[in-house]
Amino acid sequence: MRDKEDQYLRQLLTLLESTRRLETYTQDDNGQWQVQPRSALAGDDAKSHPHEISHSAWHALTVPVDHLQCLRSSILAEQNARHANALIHTHAQASLVRGAFENSARTVWLLGPANRLQRLTRGLSLQAKEIAQAHRVRELAKSPGVKTKVERLQVITDLLVAAGASPEEARKALKARPAYKQIVREAGQQHGMGDDLAELIWSACSSLAHGDIAGTLAFLDREIIESDGTIALARITGSISLLFHATFFAVQMVEHGVTLYQQRAAAHV
Numbered sequence: 001m002r003d004k005e006d007q008y009l010r011q012l013l014t015l016l017e018s019t020r021r022l023e024t025y026t027q028d029d030n031g032q033w034q035v036q037p038r039s040a041l042a043g044d045d046a047k048s049h050p051h052e053i054s055h056s057a058w059h060a061l062t063v064p065v066d067h068l069q070c071l072r073s074s075i076l077a078e079q080n081a082r083h084a085n086a087l088i089h090t091h092a093q094a095s096l097v098r099g100a101f102e103n104s105a106r107t108v109w110l111l112g113p114a115n116r117l118q119r120l121t122r123g124l125s126l127q128a129k130e131i132a133q134a135h136r137v138r139e140l141a142k143s144p145g146v147k148t149k150v151e152r153l154q155v156i157t158d159l160l161v162a163a164g165a166s167p168e169e170a171r172k173a174l175k176a177r178p179a180y181k182q183i184v185r186e187a188g189q190q191h192g193m194g195d196d197l198a199e200l201i202w203s204a205c206s207s208l209a210h211g212d213i214a215g216t217l218a219f220l221d222r223e224i225i226e227s228d229g230t231i232a233l234a235r236i237t238g239s240i241s242l243l244f245h246a247t248f249f250a251v252q253m254v255e256h257g258v259t260l261y262q263q264r265a266a267a268h269v
Helices: 003-018 020-027 040-048 053-075 092-111 116-141 149-163 167-176 180-191 195-209 213-219 240-265
Strands: 076-079 084-086 221-227 232-237
Touching (some): 003 240, 020 240, 040 116, 040 149, 053 116, 053 240, 092 195, 116 167, 180 240, 195 240
Antiparallel strands (some): 076 084
């Protein structure tokens, strides 16, 4: 391992060790998930029941922490008091970082707006997307639910209208169903890292998660073994630098999501 790689590996392990505090925050049941009366989220929940915004936001915080925990375990497969063996994968660990980044970005995107109707629109649009996906799965499994998709989506529409949206605005918002590219860009802007950087991190990890050849060649370390001038035989290895930087910004996004949750869940004085 080159000196630079060793430096990045040490930084990565230190960063992942620091995420244990996030595990404590999201996994220990000390009531940190609870929403205080007279808080912004209490008002959101009252207008979004039974699809409480706080439930969606908290869930979107626990998922990235779980991905980071799995990432740490996958790298430190063997360790004892005296030494540790680090294992760097080419593609799989990028999938874990992607899961951490896009889920924490969802929290930031959901809770970022100061306007309640905007938070409700975002939260309920995610619910509409999940309803559509769940009913598609039921169609494939030939297992219809008690309520139809139209009936469940109408509940979402009615909630938005009751919150202040016009019927046409509600239908348009729920039909839009935001994609993760939009979510990570807006979350990156809200965080301060910038929309382009947020999309770059997410896209790089997504490319490796999908096994794209272009992403494999662009983002991983490679060594040309032989070439005939047209086709090259290359040895592909995992990029510790990419893994560190992507994980760094994923942790930043999780921490920003935690801060937003705490702010929105705290009672107004």
